[in-house]
Amino acid sequence: MVKEVITGAISLLKGMGVTIKAFFSPVVTVQYPRETINITPRFRGHTKLVADDENPDKTRCIVCGMCERNCPSNSIQVIGEKKEGEKKKILTKYILNFTTCSQCGICVESCPTDALAFSGDYNPASFNKETFYYDLVAEFEKRKK
Amino acid sequence: MCTLDNIIQIIGKEVARLILGLIGVLVVVVVNALVLTWVERKVSGHMQRRIGPKEVGPYGLIQPFADGLKLLAKELLTPANVDKPLYYLAPVIVFIPVLVSFIVIPFDGFLQVKDINVGILVILAFSSLSVLSILIAGWGSNNKYSLIGATRSVAQNIAYEIPLLLTLLPVVFMANSLSLRDIVEAQREGWFVWRWQFFAFLIYFIAATAETNRTPFDLPEAESELVAGFHTEFSGMRFALFFLAEYTNIFIASAIATTFFLGGYLGPVLPGVVWFFIKTYFLVFVIMWFRWTFPRVRFDQLLNFSWKILIPVAFANLIVTGGILKL
Numbered sequence: 114m115v116k117e118v119i120t121g122a123i124s125l126l127k128g129m130g131v132t133i134k135a136f137f138s139p140v141v142t143v144q145y146p147r148e149t150i151n152i153t154p155r156f157r158g159h160t161k162l163v164a165d166d167e168n169p170d171k172t173r174c175i176v177c178g179m180c181e182r183n184c185p186s187n188s189i190q191v192i193g194e195k196k197e198g199e200k201k202k203i204l205t206k207y208i209l210n211f212t213t214c215s216q217c218g219i220c221v222e223s224c225p226t227d228a229l230a231f232s233g234d235y236n237p238a239s240f241n242k243e244t245f246y247y248d249l250v251a252e253f254e255k256r257k258k
Numbered sequence: 259m260c261t262l263d264n265i266i267q268i269i270g271k272e273v274a275r276l277i278l279g280l281i282g283v284l285v286v287v288v289v290n291a292l293v294l295t296w297v298e299r300k301v302s303g304h305m306q307r308r309i310g311p312k313e314v315g316p317y318g319l320i321q322p323f324a325d326g327l328k329l330l331a332k333e334l335l336t337p338a339n340v341d342k343p344l345y346y347l348a349p350v351i352v353f354i355p356v357l358v359s360f361i362v363i364p365f366d367g368f369l370q371v372k373d374i375n376v377g378i379l380v381i382l383a384f385s386s387l388s389v390l391s392i393l394i395a396g397w398g399s400n401n402k403y404s405l406i407g408a409t410r411s412v413a414q415n416i417a418y419e420i421p422l423l424l425t426l427l428p429v430v431f432m433a434n435s436l437s438l439r440d441i442v443e444a445q446r447e448g449w450f451v452w453r454w455q456f457f458a459f460l461i462y463f464i465a466a467t468a469e470t471n472r473t474p475f476d477l478p479e480a481e482s483e484l485v486a487g488f489h490t491e492f493s494g495m496r497f498a499l500f501f502l503a504e505y506t507n508i509f510i511a512s513a514i515a516t517t518f519f520l521g522g523y524l525g526p527v528l529p530g531v532v533w534f535f536i537k538t539y540f541l542v543f544v545i546m547w548f549r550w551t552f553p554r555v556r557f558d559q560l561l562n563f564s565w566k567i568l569i570p571v572a573f574a575n576l577i578v579t580g581g582i583l584k585l
Contacts, residue, residue: 125551132305139307140304
């Protein structure tokens with residue numbers, strides 16, 4: 114009985130040591146709307162268009178339509194046009210329907226020119242479904258500025 | 259002319275002192291509860307490495323006022339089929355012993371509403387009333403959780419009242435008085451914790467934690483089992499009164515520990531009141547510290563601990579102290 118009380122008291126004191134240590138340790142929570150943490154590079158947000166290495170004003174996209182064809186949930190619509198005097202098609206619109214997208218990454222995998230990447234956008238929220246029909250070209254233009 | 263002196267002359271010095279004291283006590287009770295709710299949430303936060311309240315005012319200091327205002331503005335719901343007189347009375351009765359206990363606590367050499375020569379007896383007698391109010395609240399609520407919480411509370415408070423009394427008695431022997439101020443003055447040569455009463459202090463503090471229904475002895479309001487125990491059905495200001503009484507009880511338990519074992523208002527340099535509050539709030543902090551360290555005990559463990567360990571040890575301590583003093 115006496116032994117039980119003594120060992121019990123010691124373990125209680127040890128427990129109190131743990132909590133007082135925590136009390137004087139720095140806070141680990143992030144005060145979210147005021148502070149944000151950096152998103153890890155492997156995070157899968159919605160996809161974004163990657164700028165061309167030689168010509169950073171333009172995307173790497175060649176409007177081949179591989180992503181559109183490979184998308185398992187038909188969330189992608191690539192619209193390009195061929196202007197007179199130019200050899201290649203030029204991307205004019207890249208509609209990503211984020212309401213059906215499951216961030217599987219097949220579009221990123223299948224892109225022959227690595228023109229797609231995941232963005233770090235982690236908090237999209239809206240009352241309106243139409244907000245999530247992203248036009249990635251417009252988003253790219255906005256990022257460029 | 260109707261100045262303060264005239265009023266005091268008309269009603270007499272003693273009555274004036276009591277009235278002023280009562281106003282002071284009410285202020286201390288409310289301010290203490292406000293401060294303690296804030297401290298409790300801050301301590302809880304930092305023990306879990308969170309911040310705690312921080313939005314309302316600097317460091318969340320205005321949070322308790324916001325909460326208090328919310329409670330005041332809330333509707334007083336009365337559930338169907340409650341025992342109305344008991345249900346209405348319980349929050350009031352829980353508050354009486356709290357107020358009376360404050361009258362005899364010496365905050366400083368002269369800062370005491372009234373020094374009664376049976377001071378500690380007053381506190382102990384009235385604090386056993388709080389068990390009654392909890393039982394009334396639980397019985398009157400017409401709710402199974404309330405009733406279970408109330409019955410648990412009665413069993414627990416009766417079990418832990420005995421070691422509480424038995425550990426205060428040796429100090430009374432040593433000080434040779436029941437008046438709280440005399441007990442503090444008897445500690446001029448050294449606090450009673452260090453003068454042979456360390457185990458008494460330990461047992462008192464454990465029993466006081468149980469008496470105030472704090473973790474690890476919070477079975478009467480165990481939220482994981484009983485929703486909120488005896489005050490499940492109380493809302494708005496009625497709940498606030500229970501809340502106020504709970505925090506004031508913690509303060510009183512710590513204040514008695516300070517007075518009996520830690521030399522009350524005695525201390526160097528700083529004025530006595532400051533010393534009193536430093537010691538008392540340190541003990542309050544320790545009680546909060548307990549809350550975030552220890553898990554809730556089982557009911558049989560709770561009662562076994564009191565009847566099989568605390569009471570025999572307290573008795574032995576009482577007999578030894580009495581014997582040594584007699585020699």
